Structures are given as structure tokens and as C-alpha cells.
Amino acid sequence: MQQQTDAPLAGRTALVAGATRGAGRAIAVALGAAGATVYVTGRTTRTSVSEVGRASETIEGTAERVTAAGGEGVAVPTDHLDPAQVRALVARIDREQGRLDVLVNDIWGGERLMDYPFTRPMWEQDLDKGLRMLRLGVETHLITSHCALPLLTRRPGGLLVEVTDGTAESNARYREQLFYDLTKYAPIRMAFGLGEELAKVGCAAVSVTPGFLRSEQMLEEAFGVTEENWRDAIAKEPVFAVSESPAYVGRAVAALAADPGVARWNGRSLSSGQLARVYGFTDTDGSRPDAWSYIRDKVYEGKDVDVADYR
Template sequence: MTTQKNETNGPRSLRGRICLVAGATRGAGRGIAVQLGAAGATVYVTGRTTRERTSEVGRSTETIEETAELVTAAGGEGIAVPTDHLEVAQVRALVDRIDRERGRLDVLVNDVWGGEHLVVAGFGKKIWEVGLADGLRMLELGVKTHLITSAAAVPLLLRHPGGLLIEITDGTQEYNATRYRENVFYDLAKNAPIRMAFGLGKELAEAGGTAVALTPGWLRSEQMLDHFGVTEENWRDAAEKLPDFAVAESPVYVGRAVAALAADPDRARWNGRSLSSGQMAREYGFSDADGSRPDAWGFIIAKETDEAASVDDYR
């Protein structure tokens, strides 16, 4: 087994690779797209919020055009394609465009979500207390979009051996298997990608492809920073009010996890598995933007049985 331990994979390690990050407007998707660009990849970035139109998430300040520009500035080539991944025709048109322009797809990242506002409204509620329309919308955004995108894009992904499909979710299989996540709709929405990666791993392996589920830890997304009233520059101020927030990670971290997986010639050893950014950091030797190496899921699990567990031991 070949294990990469270098801090970075080099600025050109993914030069010539064609990637699609579905759901790259903000958060993990943007971080992933930019880090793929930093490794030299061409990255198609999709989402519903553009400089002309804002999605139901209601955050007009983050757009796919901006993400594409950040990818290019990082050293890759960013291409923004407005796409609603619930619309089959739009997704097929996206894949046809990638095929027409590049003739291949090497990495597919399914990061479509955009349901945070629905989770907040249904936090801790029973199935009969959550608005049914809101609950079903969570499943559309977090599950149906991923299925549509994979069905349309996997044939192109498998045209050349070694295609990599990454399902982004919230929580590892180990954690989610024995814990109930907020409400039944959110629980299903975030467990489904883990199972999808397992099943698609079986299907892709026959053609030399790899599928994995990957979760960030406590992500300092734009929305999370706004929630705490901090920025990426002073985010540690939030830990003064909520000490556990000190284990949070930036989107750069999960982005580097994806770039490391994409550059690993032995990535098939992960096929079908559930992975975390902290686990991948230990495996591949990369760090977060501030040089730390947080393990949020390790800390969260430890804190359940040991109230004295220290963030310092998991960063």
C-alpha cells in the first residue's frame, strides 16, 4: 500500500485532471473546488446562486462565479455553470458540456445541499412536528440531487480508468450508525450519501473507479461564521463563548482531503468507505489553513464519555 505523507501534493499534481464539484457556491464545496484548483485541476463548479440569481438559501454574497474565480486564482481553471441538480435536463446538459469541452471527467464531488435553513426549523422535532414539505425538501436537496448527478455523470467518469466519486455528507458511518441526527429527515439526508458511496463503490470498482463518502468536521462555513458573529480571521473569539468550537476547521481542510484523494494512485483502497477530513489529514500529512490538524469527530465522540476531554488533544 502506498501512503503519501507529504504536506502538499505539489502545485501541478492534478494538472490535466477534469473535476466537477456539484454544489460549489460556498462552504465545503467552495473549499474543495479551490483546493483542486490549487493542485492544478480544471474544475467545473455548479450551484443555483449566481450574480444574477439567488437560491432559496438566500445568501447572495456567495456565487458560483466567485468560486470559479478563486479556483483560477489558486492555479487551476475554474468554470462556473449555473445548475439546479434537481432538474435532470440541466444536469445532463452540464455533463454533455464537460464531455464536449474536455472529453473526460476524472473527479466528481457530490456536495449539493443548501438545506441548513430547513434543519434549523426542524431541529430536535418529531416527524409529525416537522413541516412535511420542509422534510421532503431536505431529502430532495441532499439525496435526490446526488442520485440525479451520479446517474448523469458516472458514465463519463468511467470513460477512463481511475475515476473518483466523492459523496460529501455530515458525520462518519461510525458516528451516525448509533446516533440520531437532529430529526428523521436530516438523519436520512446525511446517512444516504454514506450508503450511496458504499453501493456506487461496488458499481464503479468493476470499471476501475472509486467511490467514497467524506465528511468535514465542525466546518467554519460562511453560514457558521455568521451564526457566531465572527469571521475567518477572528473565529477563535467564538470559542470563548462555546469552547468546543475551538475544534472547528476551515473549508480548506476538507478541500485538501479531496485533493489528496484525487492525487493518490492507490485511492482504490478507500473504495466504498466513510472517511473524515481529520482521518485523511493523518493519512496524507496535510494541515488546515492555520497549520493545525483538527479531528472534530474524534473530539465529539470522546466528549460523550469524558466531559474533561480537551480540544487541545484533537487539534
């Protein structure tokens, strides 16, 4: 039976690991809007707050948004550094759904581990913070893939999405802080390497990055603005003019998950702006921001460009 075009992921099951806020929450909601059953995980619940410390953003809240969007949201508290918890999560998905079609590794939570000034050499930075960043942004992804891919690969067509910050092109440049550089380049290599392995069983892996993301944390803590008046922050950071809402990368991942020809992207590093041009979706304001192209042309290459051309 052919699926309805407005619910291309009906009957599919997704796991968004790290779906409490920001890109992860938006990806979960977009998958739900496409009709998927979405298991959303994280450490912040309505009764327990993670080290990130943002109590208002919970996995239960994300699950409710998924359901309101048209899917089925299932919140499962999970510490993805604990293999036993991740195995129990995957066993539950298998027991309740019998399948896993999309795995999104968006686990992060390392903003508070940034050691400033950002450009200090590695040997002058806090080692414990750096190692914790690697554990949160790399080890969690490895554990989750190791536990969940046996279920995902049961059926051809499964998709693994590694969410990171930056494309392979932009991350070929040093990100100014070694621990952050390693943490954000690793998912690109994971998607590349696992793409080689998954292709042999008819599945695919990609890495996906948003551009300059207007996450809740970025808006509130970095700039003191809201989604309604975010443009007020451009005076402080001109590149913010080409920023994007979390919904944009959510739509990017949903488009990939619904694409029967997604294998053509296998192993690739992709951005929300790039995928918007291919799949035809827009951000919530109707624009198509392409932050990484703007950063390349304006910041890295010093070209005289108009930011409006990148929206």
C-alpha cells in the first residue's frame, strides 16, 4: 500500500538520541510530522535535570510535540554513555515496534565545556572539560550506533544520521580549539566509515549539520534574544544574519528519511542549506539560509558578498 504523501514516514520508527532541545528536538518533531513513531531520548526529564541545567526543556516535552505534529512521540530517559541503558532502550524499541528505520545521533550537551578564551593552545585548557566533551559528543554516538545498528540493519533502507557542527569542507579548517575540533569532526568520519559498512546491507549513513543554529540556548544565553526578535543580535554578531531556526535542520533530516533514493548520499557530509536546495523545503520564515556557503565566501575567503544572497 502506497503511503500518503503528507505522511511519507507512516509506519516507520525513528530514534532521535539527544532530543531534549535544539536540533534534536526539531528533528524529532519533523520526523513526527512526516508520520513516524519517534523515540526521543536524553537526560533531562520533568523530574531530573542534566548537567546542561535547562529544566524547561525535557524529553517528555519533545515527545508531546512529536505527537502534536502528527506522529507518535515516546520519551525514554537515557544516558547514552551507559551501554546498558542504551541496550535496554533498543530492546524496548524492538519489543514495541519490531523495527528501527532511522537513527539520529544528536547527543551533545557540551556548550558549558567550552574553555575560553577559545583560541588558547590545548595544553593550557582544562583537560577534564576537554575529555568530557569528547565523551559527550563522540563516545555517546559510538555506543548508540553499536547498540542500535543491529536493529536498524534488519531491513534494507535504514538510515543513520550523524548530527554535527560543520561540513567536511568547513571542518577541514581548524576549529580553533582541539577538543571541539575533534568532537565535531568525528561524526563526519563516523558517517563516512559506517556508510561503507552499512552499504553492504542496503542501508546508509550521512552526517548533517545545521548552519548558524538559533537554538533556544543560543538565543537566550549567547545573545539574550528570542526567536521573535533574533535579528536584534545581528549588531553583536553580523554572521547571525544568515542564521536558521532548528526547524530547518529538522526538515532536512525528514526529507532524507523520506527519500527512497537516500543511498545516493551515503557517506556524505551534508548541510541543511544544501539539502534545502535539493528537496525544496524552507525555514519557518520561507527563506533558505545557506550559512556555510556564506561563512566560506565572506569569513574565510574575504569576498564582498551580500548576506541576502545566502537567504
